[in-house]
Amino acid sequence: MEMSPYRLLDLLPAARNMMDYCQVRRDEHVAVFADTLIPPVVVQAVLAAVEERGGLPAIVTTQPGGLSWRQGAEPPRAYKTAMYGSDVVIQLKSVEAQTFPRVQETAMIEHDVRMLRVPLGNSVEALTEEWARFPFEVMQLATRKIYDQWTDGATTPGDVTKTIHVQADNGTDLTATYDPRYVIHTGFLLPELMPGQWNQFCGATVGIEFFKDANGTVVFDGLHGEEEYKGLPPIGSDVVHPLSEPVRWTFEDRRCRIEGGYEAELIKRLIAAGGEYADILCEIALGVNPKAPLATMPTRRSGVTHYAVGSTAGRTPTPEMESAPVHTHGHLLKASLWIDDEPCIENGRLLVLDDPEVRAAAARYGDPDEILKEAAF
């Protein structure tokens, strides 16, 4: 086993912050799911933080990486029992991929579980960095404001359509219309994580996962989120950056044409195996954390937008039944983004980070200029 150069005390600030993100309370049963590539010192730090809050922790060790959400395997019964029987589940993961999504959904919907996902990529170092101390209160407030902008004016029942437009100097110019009921926000809607919800540690995203139309082009700086990407440089990481040449997705009536170098060829192969709906735009999203490390968590970084084709089957089922067993991602580092002509990102700056209420919330934790300033790429 590779020894971690980090000590428990190095990791405790991040572990304590995890408790803020899932709000562990006294006497709650907390299952810590950690895959075998997570160094023991990380698990120890999380257990210590749970116990500080008065929670009752147990550890479940799982296989690393493995089964992403597009694979339909069932976990062992012990896995399910631990997940269903807990108040809070904390997942320490060496890759950013959902494991056993149906079991996780069942845990949250049927068994009142609150869930925190902590993807560590290939590096424990990330837990010692500034992004891992980003305050929950600030993250929640910023994310809720973006959600409100992206859903503004929408009602349910209702049939409101909104427009998202992304533009960048690298040739990106994409316009899509969407049903605002399908705006997602990874569990930061309320000031408290509620039963049935999950959060990504320090890594809110807001996105749309169902479109009525999409036309134009997006040009990527990087790819992420596929086991198959680990075979591309940098080897072993599911984040591919930089690309050998830009990957371009050109949409016509939501359908995607893919161009680029060998990375684009890999995406084409994934999509070719994905059936009738594999080339449909199914996600545009942005990150909220100004310090999120690009090497491991590009989708969480404020100002970075990410995109997917395929479907979110099992996550966003729609009566239109546009299910595909793929959900293939790429990301763009610096763009401008508008919702119904109202700016959300301007030249890479996530505007909500300059909102007076968000700044006031950040001021309760330190210098808001520092907390809300993006780290260099």
Add this chain to the structure above:
Amino acid sequence: MNQRSDRPLPEILDELLRSAATTVEGQQTLRRYDHTINFDVLDGRPFHVEILGGEAVVEDTAAPPRPIAEAHNIRAQEAAFRDWFDGRLRFSDAIHENRLFPMAAHTTKRHIDNWIVKLVRLGQGRPSIRDEY
């Protein structure tokens, strides 16, 4: 439970929520959110429940349009709603089997899905897995 099968869905839901409200846990759960949930029956009449301040009112009509932060829409064939209310189908299984469609993305309303699922379960008098420990 089979005797419920021919009754109108709003009537069954109303009875489940009234039953849930007879327990302390049910009362606490009802007070968790103020929200309107519309049940969009693909092959039948829509109905909705408005829960405000812990009081649930079920109506056999479509809900009036509400801001989506305060309202949810769940779409399914009548049989799926009936199977869920009668305890023959888990809500989460119905989603994954493409029988039931919460009209919101995968995390946006999962706390509301969990809430109505819990209220229905309490109304059915079924224990949670945690009650078994």
